[in-house]
Amino acid sequence: MAWRSGGETNDEMVNNLQRFKIIQNPITAQGFRYVDRIHFVPPENEELAHSDQPLKEGNIHISAPHIYGSVVEALDLHPNSDLSFLNIGFGTGYLSCVVASILGHRSSNYGVEIHQDVIQHSRMAIAKWKLTYKKGKLPLIHVVHGNGLHIIADQGEAAIGFDRIYVGAAIDRTQLNKIRNMLKPGGILVAPAENELVKVTNTSLTHTKHPSLSSNKFIEESLSGVQFASLLSQPPMETKLPSKVWAPCDHHFYPASFQAASKTLLLCSNSDYVQPPPRKLVPKKRVNMAAMLPSVLWIEILSFTHRNWFEQEDDAADSILLECLREEQEKTRLATVAWEEANAKLAAAVRERDNYRILARQWQQRVQALSRRKKRPGSFSHRRGIAGDDDDDDDDDVVMRREVPTISGFGAILRGFTSNRRISQSVAAVAVEDAHFGGMDDDDDDDDDDDAIDDAGNEEESSSDESESESAEDAFITMEDSIPGFAQSDVSSESLDSEVVPSRGPRSMRVVSFSDA
Numbered sequence: 001m002a003w004r005s006g007g008e009t010n011d012e013m014v015n016n017l018q019r020f021k022i023i024q025n026p027i028t029a030q031g032f033r034y035v036d037r038i039h040f041v042p043p044e045n046e047e048l049a050h051s052d053q054p055l056k057e058g059n060i061h062i063s064a065p066h067i068y069g070s071v072v073e074a075l076d077l078h079p080n081s082d083l084s085f086l087n088i089g090f091g092t093g094y095l096s097c098v099v100a101s102i103l104g105h106r107s108s109n110y111g112v113e114i115h116q117d118v119i120q121h122s123r124m125a126i127a128k129w130k131l132t133y134k135k136g137k138l139p140l141i142h143v144v145h146g147n148g149l150h151i152i153a154d155q156g157e158a159a160i161g162f163d164r165i166y167v168g169a170a171i172d173r174t175q176l177n178k179i180r181n182m183l184k185p186g187g188i189l190v191a192p193a194e195n196e197l198v199k200v201t202n203t204s205l206t207h208t209k210h211p212s213l214s215s216n217k218f219i220e221e222s223l224s225g226v227q228f229a230s231l232l233s234q235p236p237m238e239t240k241l242p243s244k245v246w247a248p249c250d251h252h253f254y255p256a257s258f259q260a261a262s263k264t265l266l267l268c269s270n271s272d273y274v275q276p277p278p279r280k281l282v283p284k285k286r287v288n289m290a291a292m293l294p295s296v297l298w299i300e301i302l303s304f305t306h307r308n309w310f311e312q313e314d315d316a317a318d319s320i321l322l323e324c325l326r327e328e329q330e331k332t333r334l335a336t337v338a339w340e341e342a343n344a345k346l347a348a349a350v351r352e353r354d355n356y357r358i359l360a361r362q363w364q365q366r367v368q369a370l371s372r373r374k375k376r377p378g379s380f381s382h383r384r385g386i387a388g389d390d391d392d393d394d395d396d397d398v399v400m401r402r403e404v405p406t407i408s409g410f411g412a413i414l415r416g417f418t419s420n421r422r423i424s425q426s427v428a429a430v431a432v433e434d435a436h437f438g439g440m441d442d443d444d445d446d447d448d449d450d451d452a453i454d455d456a457g458n459e460e461e462s463s464s465d466e467s468e469s470e471s472a473e474d475a476f477i478t479m480e481d482s483i484p485g486f487a488q489s490d491v492s493s494e495s496l497d498s499e500v501v502p503s504r505g506p507r508s509m510r511v512v513s514f515s516d517a
Contacts, residue, residue, distance in 0.1 A: 004016070004020065004052060005017045005019075005020050005022055005052040005065060005066050005069075006050055006051040006052035006053070006065070007050050008050060009050060010032075010033065010036045010037060010038065010049075010050055011033060012050065013032075013037070013050040013052070013065055014029055014032045014033050016052075017029070017032070017065060017066065017069045020066075022065075022066045022069040022070060022073075023069045023072075023073060024073065025073060027077065027079055027102060028069070028072045028073055028077070028102070030102075031072065031077075031098045031099070031101045031102040032065075032068075032069070032072075032098055034098075034101040034133065034135055035094065035097045035098045035101055035129060036049075036129070036132065037049050037050060037062075037065065037094060038050070039125050039128045039129045039132075040062055040092040040093060040094040040097075040122075040125045040129070041055050041062055041092070042055055042056065042057035042058070042060040042061075042062070042092075042121075043057065043060075044057075045057065050065075052064050052065050052066055054067075058117070059115040059117055059118050060091075060092060060117070060118055060121050061091060061092075061229075062091060062092045062094055063091075063168070067197075067226065068094065068095050068098065070197065070223060070224060071095065071166055071190050071197075072095070072098060072099065072102075074188070074190045074197075074199045074223055075099070075164050075166065075188055075190055076188055077099060077102045077103055077164070078103070079102055079103070079104060080103070080104040080106070081103055081104065081106070081107060082106045082107055082108075082254075082255035082256065082307070083103055083107050083108075083163040083164055084107065084108035084109075084110075084157070084160075084161075084162045084163045084164070084184075084307075085099050085100075085103065085107065085108065085109050085110070085162065085163070085164045085165075085166075086110045086111070086112070086162040086164070086165045086166070086182070086241075087099075087109075087110070087111040087112070087165075087166050087168065088111075088112050088148030088151075088165065088166070088167045088168065088179065088231070089112070089113065089148060089167060089168030089169045089231060090111030090112060090113035090118070090119070090122060090143055090168070091113065091118060091122065091168050092118070092121060092122050092125055093111065093122035093123075093125055093126050093141070093143070094125075095166065095168070096109055096111050096141055097126060097129055097141070099164070100138060100139050100141060101133070101135060101138075103139065104137075104139065105136070105137035105138055105139045105252065105253060106139070106252075106253060106254065106255055106256070107139045108139065108157070108162075108244065108307060109139050109140065109141045109142065110141075110142050110144065110157060110162075110241055111141065111142065111143045111144065112143075112144050112146050112147070112148040112151065112239060112241075113143060113144075113145065113146075114145070114146065114147050114148070114232055116145060119143055119145055122143060123143065126141060137252065139253060140244075140250075140253055142241075142242075142244075144239060144241055144242070146237055146238075146239025146240075147232070147233070147235065147236060147237050147238075147239055148167070148179075148231060148239070149171075149175055149178075149231060149232075149233050149236075150236050150237060150238050150239055151182070151239045151240075151241065152238055152239065152240045152241075153181060153182055155240050155241075156240045156241040156242050156243050157241040157242070157243055157244070158182050158240075158241050160184075160243075160306050160307075160308060161182055161183060161184035161187065162182055162183065162184060162187060163183075163184050163186070163187045163188075164187060164188055164189075165179060165180075165182060165183060165187070165188075165189040165190070165191075166189075166190050166191065167179060167189075167190075167191035167192065167231065168228075168231075169192070169228055169229055169230060169231035169232070170192045170193070170194075170195075170228035170229060170230045170231060171191060171192070171193055171230070171231050172193065172194065173193060173194065175231070176189075176191060176193045176198070176200070179191065180200050180202070180216075180218055181216065183200070183202040183216070183218075184202065185202055185203075185204045185216070186201075186202060186203075186204075187201070187202045188200070188201050188202075189201075189202075190223075192226050192228040195225055195226065195227060196222050196223070196224070196225055196226065197222070197223040197224050197225075197226045198220055198221065198222055198223065199220070199221045199222075199223055200218050200219070200220050200221075201218065201219045201221075202216050202217070202218055203217045203218065203219055203326060204216045204217050204323075243306060244306070244307060245303050246258075246262070246302045246303050246305060247299075247303065248299065254307050255307055255308070255311070257310045257311050257312075258305075258307055258308075258309065258310050260310075261309075261310040262298075262302050262310075265298050265302075266295050266298055266299075269294055269295040269297075269298050
């Protein structure tokens with residue numbers, strides 16, 4: 001969780017970044033463990049070095065750890081690779097050192113900073129950090145004094161392009177489009193643009209000079225909302241990123257392809273030009289490993305090449321097929337996402353339909369039970385008298401055969417259907433002992449007495465009972481038209497009638513009470 005990922009030590013800070021899912025890749029976490037933030041914070045801020053907050057003093061500024069964690073995760077770095085990295089707004093150099101510790105010594109690491117005092121602070125911080133670094137060789141980190149918005153794109157290292165770019169200050173969309181053109185095919189740019197941390201990926205083909213495939217294609221993704229200070233555009237100094245010059249002492253900083261090719265050239269330069277062919281080889285398979293130029297000339301020639309000089313280019317036809325494959329994979333991904341969303345919406349609609357059907361069936365039973373009770377006046381009055389509820393003025397209690405789940409929303413439904421009725425109390429389950437009705441159900445004479453008492457009680461029914469039944473039936477008719485899935489209910493009126501007829505013997509009962517509004 002942002003702003004809560006700090007700690008007392010660097011390891012504790014990284015542990016909290018992992019705990020709150022800011023860092024999920026173990027490679028990223030290991031990179032942060034190799035670089036202690038305490039070396040890079042502004043002077044006199046060492047006590048807050050591992051707190052999850054930005055620190056600033058003068059021009060020296062370092063962002064919060066959770067911001068850097070999100071950035072490194074989005075850059076998708078590969079350990080011990082030969083990727084190139086550009087940090088616009090180099091700052092203290094903390095992020096560049098984290099990236100360098102992940103990529104390894106064969107990578108290329110450049111930074112652009114406009115403030116001279118910040119460059120001096122970063123160089124001192126990097127020197128202190130290198131004294132504590134125990135992983136192995138480190139790449140050369142080049143810091144250039146200049147303006148990141150005015151980099152000359154067709155000269156130096158910018159002409160070759162970068163695999164990964166990070167911008168440490170806010171930029172607008174026009175500036176973002178300009179910087180993203182320095183990405184190599186397959187490269188990733190992470191930058192704050194218009195209060196959002198965005199990730200831009202160059203999806204064009206790699207290492208091809210085919211004219212029809214020269215245009216870059218970019219995919220933009222929003223990572224989170226952020227607040228950054230704007231990247232300075234003044235003074236508008238033109239900035240050239242100097243190309244790295246190969247030398248035998250820097251041989252181990254170059255990609256493996258360059259190392260293998262240059263090593264072969266230098267070894268062959270010391271061989272004799274004329275070599276006797278092996279006796280057992282067919283003439284077409286003869287190989288002459290000698291080079292006509294001496295090693296001194298090859299060293300001079302190699303100094304004019306860039307680090308990607310010996311990388312094999314993809315065939316144009318293969319490049320077209322790869323591009324088609326990527327497009328189809330992207331379409332498949334989008335179709336899968338749309339399919340999952342549609343399934344989720346369908347499942348939600350099915351659940352809602354089933355809920356409405358259950359609600360409709362339950363209240364259909366109650367309304368029909370009330371209607372039947374009105375057709376048999378007084379039959380319930382006798383039972384109510386046995387239960388000792390003579391003082392109750394509520395004439396709308398319904399006795400049902402079995403327990404039925406109750407949904408408390410029926411009162412709200414009836415209030416919408418009729419203006420003169422409302423639910424006065426929720427449905428409550430009551431268990432009735434066999435002693436109350438056992439004799440009455442098993443004795444035919446008691447049934448005759450029931451009818452007599454019911455006839456007597458019929459005369460005491462008020463006219464309001466009849467209007468109440470009519471209102472309930474009208475509510476049921478309206479509900480049948482209003483509730484989705486109600487009319488399609490597969491429960492017939494005959495089956496509902498049979499379900500609510502009291503059976504003989506022990507049973508549970510549910511009482512529903514209504515009162516006048």
